[in-house]
Every structure is written in structure tokens, then in C-alpha cells.
Amino acid sequence: MSKTPTSGRRTFLKKATLALALSMSMSTGLLINTTVQAAADTDKIGKPEKADLKFGFIKLTDMAPLAIAYEKHFFEDEGLYVTLEAQANWKVLLDGVIDGQLDGAHMLAGQPLAATIGFGTKADIVTPFSMDLNGNGITVSNAVWEAMKKHVEMKDGKPVHPIKADALKPVVEDFKKEGKPFNMGMVFPVSTHNYELRYWLAAGGIHPGFYAPKKDDIKGTIKADAILSVTPPPQMPSTLEAGTINGYCVGEPWNQQAVFKGIGVPVITDYEIWKNNPEKVFGLTKEFTEKNPNTTARIVKALIRAAYWLDENNNANRAEAVKILSKPEYVGADEKVIANSMTGTFEYEKGDKRDIPDFNVFFRHNATYPYYSDAVWYLTQMRRWGQIADKKEDKWYDETAKSVYLPAIYKKAAEALIAEGKMKQEDFPDFGAESGYKPATNEFIDGKTYDGTKPNDYLDEFEIGLKKDDAV
Numbered sequence: 001m002s003k004t005p006t007s008g009r010r011t012f013l014k015k016a017t018l019a020l021a022l023s024m025s026m027s028t029g030l031l032i033n034t035t036v037q038a039a040a041d042t043d044k045i046g047k048p049e050k051a052d053l054k055f056g057f058i059k060l061t062d063m064a065p066l067a068i069a070y071e072k073h074f075f076e077d078e079g080l081y082v083t084l085e086a087q088a089n090w091k092v093l094l095d096g097v098i099d100g101q102l103d104g105a106h107m108l109a110g111q112p113l114a115a116t117i118g119f120g121t122k123a124d125i126v127t128p129f130s131m132d133l134n135g136n137g138i139t140v141s142n143a144v145w146e147a148m149k150k151h152v153e154m155k156d157g158k159p160v161h162p163i164k165a166d167a168l169k170p171v172v173e174d175f176k177k178e179g180k181p182f183n184m185g186m187v188f189p190v191s192t193h194n195y196e197l198r199y200w201l202a203a204g205g206i207h208p209g210f211y212a213p214k215k216d217d218i219k220g221t222i223k224a225d226a227i228l229s230v231t232p233p234p235q236m237p238s239t240l241e242a243g244t245i246n247g248y249c250v251g252e253p254w255n256q257q258a259v260f261k262g263i264g265v266p267v268i269t270d271y272e273i274w275k276n277n278p279e280k281v282f283g284l285t286k287e288f289t290e291k292n293p294n295t296t297a298r299i300v301k302a303l304i305r306a307a308y309w310l311d312e313n314n315n316a317n318r319a320e321a322v323k324i325l326s327k328p329e330y331v332g333a334d335e336k337v338i339a340n341s342m343t344g345t346f347e348y349e350k351g352d353k354r355d356i357p358d359f360n361v362f363f364r365h366n367a368t369y370p371y372y373s374d375a376v377w378y379l380t381q382m383r384r385w386g387q388i389a390d391k392k393e394d395k396w397y398d399e400t401a402k403s404v405y406l407p408a409i410y411k412k413a414a415e416a417l418i419a420e421g422k423m424k425q426e427d428f429p430d431f432g433a434e435s436g437y438k439p440a441t442n443e444f445i446d447g448k449t450y451d452g453t454k455p456n457d458y459l460d461e462f463e464i465g466l467k468k469d470d471a472v
Helices: 007-027 029-042 061-071 090-098 110-117 142-151 169-177 192-203 233-241 254-261 286-291 293-315 318-325 335-342 372-384 394-404 407-419 455-460
Strands: 052-057 081-086 104-108 125-130 136-141 183-186 227-230 247-251 264-269 280-285 345-347 353-355
Touching (some): 061 081, 090 104, 090 110, 104 110, 125 286, 125 394, 136 192, 136 254, 183 192, 192 227, 293 318, 293 407
Antiparallel strands (some): 104 280, 125 280
């Protein structure tokens, strides 16, 4: 696990601050008192209960808010001294937060929800901050792509996007006829990638499989046309190259890495599967947030500023962000690979680079606000594929979302930033009118309409998947 050292910087800052304070108090006692009082007047949040913190992350570009909050000293502005530590995989990361080795972490949006309802590890994990929108893609091997192309609409010699899984279905059927499994990788059973891949496949008539109604079933291959299995994100390209899997769904830069290595072709982004879908969250234990409310709010303040910086002035800071993320202690991929998707473009087939300005969104479209409707969508997919074995009433979805997503902490952090003059009210949702539920949307690959207040009606729309009293 790689670590980002902070002790030297922290000691220097403390000594420098003390020296400055002593100097000012000796020469202009009235000035320092006035300055301290002014700071107290604008600071709406008390001192952090815990200042020394360790946060975990996986080597993906969407961990960027953590790296930027660290590199730009936003954590230190809040009196927080943070160590960032890369984790081996999502399970190790989650276990680290649960057992207290990590104070918080860059998490899959489904992880706090799954832990809360007891799918896999049971624990009270919450989130006051959504880290980004979009950022994933689905890549297939060169051989699969060549077979798919026969079924893809072309214009001026290039594929017409978005490419639906309808084009993959004949390929999967050919595998079946030959008695071979069609294997695809995703990063974790409750990952966005798993649900996006399943959504795309099912929309094309390919059954991605059900989970059995027991907590220890992490395979989800019952009745599956395509076999989905877990592969850690950085290992996706090499696993594809080895022929162990025929395709995968992962975050960046690991789709673009396949293009650069010439071993696969990204066929669709999650932006095309569900426009502006929520991706990662910052997760903590419920106990931590209750024991350290000021610390939690200050963490969110720093992350909000980092997310804003990443999208500021029409992504003007992205080139600098790419340099930071390419460091081995963060993502550790080549700058060109990271820049391929972080700077408003995405490359599909080699040389077919297209503009997708919102492929990576960190602040625009209220990306950082923890919407209940985002949580409910993940819960509907858990139910659709059998991770939630029994029918749940709409009220249950609402109550579960509200027990995990904590917009009140976000609001507290945002209002403090506004009071300090670091942000403006118009940068955020209208907190007085915000219900936590986004308007209904049909911006999905299959045109289905999602209304977070009516999860069971939403499930009823799908031909493939559990609904009503269905059971595996």
C-alpha cells in the first residue's frame, strides 16, 4: 500500500503558524486579536475533534478530490492533517473503514448501502459527499469487437454511438453454441460498474445473472448469458490481454489503457448508459460522524473545494490535475492515458477520439450533493438482481436512503464555505427547497424513466430482472 507522508509538512506548518502568531502578537497585539475574532465570526464549524486522519482510495482517476484536497492544502486549511493510502481492492478498503484503520475512504456508491442492509459485510457506513458523476466505460477484447462490428451501425467509416448491447448479443450466442462461457469483469458485486454493465447487457437482451437469496453469494451467475466476475481495476487490462475475460466495465484510466496497449476497444461510456450518473462517494462509519461532527464537516468542506477546483473555469485545471494523478502514490498511470478522459475527450477504437465534456464531472450539475434518489437507484438494482431477495415497499427505499446519505452535513459544510467567502450560494442547490430527490429522468440507454420516489414502478418497467414478489 502506498502512503502520502504528511508529518513533515504538518510540523513545518505548526511551527510557522506559531512563529507568525508570536511575531504579530508582540508587535500588533490588537491586530492579531481582531484577526482571530474575524475568523471566529466566519467559521461556522467548531474545532476538529480529530485532526490526524488516514483516508483510503483505489487507484482510479475519480479519487481526484482526495488528491487535490491534499495537494492544494484544503485539508490543512481546515486544521486536518491527512495521510492518503492506496488500498489493494474494494473489500480491503471497506474493512479498513469498518475496523478503524481508515477514518474514511473513496468508496463505490453501493458500498455504504450494501453494508447498511447487510449484503456482504454488515456495518453502519454513511456518506455526506458524492465524489463525481460518470467516469466509467465498457471495454471488449479486439476479437469480440471485430465480431460486434458486423452488427454496429456505421457512418463515414466510424461506429454510430451509443453502441447498444444488441450488437454484442449475437457474439454471446455464438459463444454459447461453441460451449464457451462469455466472461466479463467488473470491480465488485455492489459497484456502479456491476450495475451499469448489467443494465447495458439486459437492455440488449443479454441476461447478466441473478444472485442467490443468501448473503454469501457473490457470484450472481444464476441464469446468466454472460458471466460477470470481480477483477481489481488496475488488473483489468492485463486480465483481458491474458484472455481470462472477454470484456470489462471499469473506471478510468483502465479503459483508455486498453486502447494505448492495443488490446481492447471501449464500446460505451456510462455517460451514454445513464447520463450524469452518480459514481463514487466518500464513506465513513456512522460512529465516526457522530463522534466527530466538526471533523466530518471540515472533511466535506475540503472535498467540496477540491471538486470545485477540478471543474473550475470549464476544466481549466485538469491538465495540472492529470500531472498530480499520474504520480505513483495516486493513480500511477501515464499522463497521456489519464488525460485521454480527464480533459473532455474519450477514445474508443484507436484513433476514434470524441468530445465528451462531461465524461468526468466532479462539481457541475450538483455532483457533490448526496441525493437520496441516487441511493434509491442503487437499491433498485440490488433488488433487480437478487442482492435484495424480497420485495420492499417504496417507504423502505426512502428510509434506507435517508439512513445512509447525509445531506445535512453537506449543507453545514457548504454554508460555512459561503460564510467564509470561499464559495457562493449559487454554487449549490437551494437548500431550503431541496427534497433530496432529483426530477424523474429517462436519459438511459433504453429510454426507461426513473423516478426515485417510485422505485417499485421503476422496477416494473424491466423485462429482465426481479420485480414485485419475484424471487430467485
